[in-house]
Amino acid sequence: MSRWLVTAGLQLAIDGPSGSGKGTIAKLMGEELCLPVLDTGLLYRFIGWRADEAGLTLDDEQAVLQILPTMISTMAWKAQGIFFEQKDCTSLLRSESAGSRASKVAAMPQVREALLDVQRELARLGCVMDGRDIGTVVLPEAQAKFYLTASQRERARRRWSQLKEQGKNADLERIAAELKDRDARDMDRDCAPLEKAKDAVHVDSTIMRMDDVVERILNVLERRKLITKKL
Ligand code: DC
Numbered sequence: 001m002s003r004w005l006v007t008a009g010l011q012l013a014i015d016g017p018s019g020s021g022k023g024t025i026a027k028l029m030g031e032e033l034c035l036p037v038l039d040t041g042l043l044y045r046f047i048g049w050r051a052d053e054a055g056l057t058l059d060d061e062q063a064v065l066q067i068l069p070t071m072i073s074t075m076a077w078k079a080q081g082i083f084f085e086q087k088d089c090t091s092l093l094r095s096e097s098a099g100s101r102a103s104k105v106a107a108m109p110q111v112r113e114a115l116l117d118v119q120r121e122l123a124r125l126g127c128v129m130d131g132r133d134i135g136t137v138v139l140p141e142a143q144a145k146f147y148l149t150a151s152q153r154e155r156a157r158r159r160w161s162q163l164k165e166q167g168k169n170a171d172l173e174r175i176a177a178e179l180k181d182r183d184a185r186d187m188d189r190d191c192a193p194l195e196k197a198k199d200a201v202h203v204d205s206t207i208m209r210m211d212d213v214v215e216r217i218l219n220v221l222e223r224r225k226l227i228t229k230k231l
Helices: 022-033 041-053 061-073 096-105 109-123 134-138 152-165 172-188 210-223
Strands: 004-006 011-015 037-039 075-078 081-084 127-131 144-149 201-204 227-229
Touching: 004 022, 011 022, 011 134, 022 037, 022 127, 022 144, 022 210, 037 109, 041 061, 041 075, 041 081, 041 096, 041 109, 061 075, 061 109, 075 109, 096 172, 109 127, 109 134, 127 134, 134 144, 144 210, 152 172, 201 210, 210 227
Parallel strands: 011 127, 011 144, 037 127, 144 201
Antiparallel strands: 004 227, 075 081
């Protein structure tokens, strides 16, 4: 049970670059406030995966668009993850290569447009939603928006240590180079690039512990009376 009384329908938007810790923060905030956590990156990862499985080159926008309705109709996106043909395929989509494919299809305006309703519908009753354009495009009316960053070096180091913990071979320089490419693709694209919404609170987590980031976000929500501590 949450120790907070939460405003009905509270939408909390968390945006930021890869490795900024937004996934972890979104999960912790969801637990803290008993709200569903919606990871929008999974949607783009799913589209990239299915397009790749269909043998498409991800530079071929027209080909991706042709099978887009079928891809969307065969998936079920939930707070628990993403399902394809009744099977949870979330873990499959977590790889670096899935992330890289995702950032290519995410640059296609019609792909983004087609996913808007899916995201808004699920967010309707309140949620923590994380991504790149949640505060700017998907939920511009969200009551609270946070823009989470960390230095590129620190983000690469976090990814590297995560892979090491999983017993995987990881090369810090290669991870840093891939992160730089992904940042460029996400920030420089024409359609819904990653940027801070004007009314978002910027939190730089480079030298912060994740618990302290959560505390900071809770403070903002409490000050704005979006949440109240239960007696
Ligand atoms: O957050 P992530 O690493 O799972 O995201 C994978 C890719 O999807 C990322 O490179 C950018 C894209 N993305 C996006 O453009 N908009 C979102 N709301 C979420 C993800």
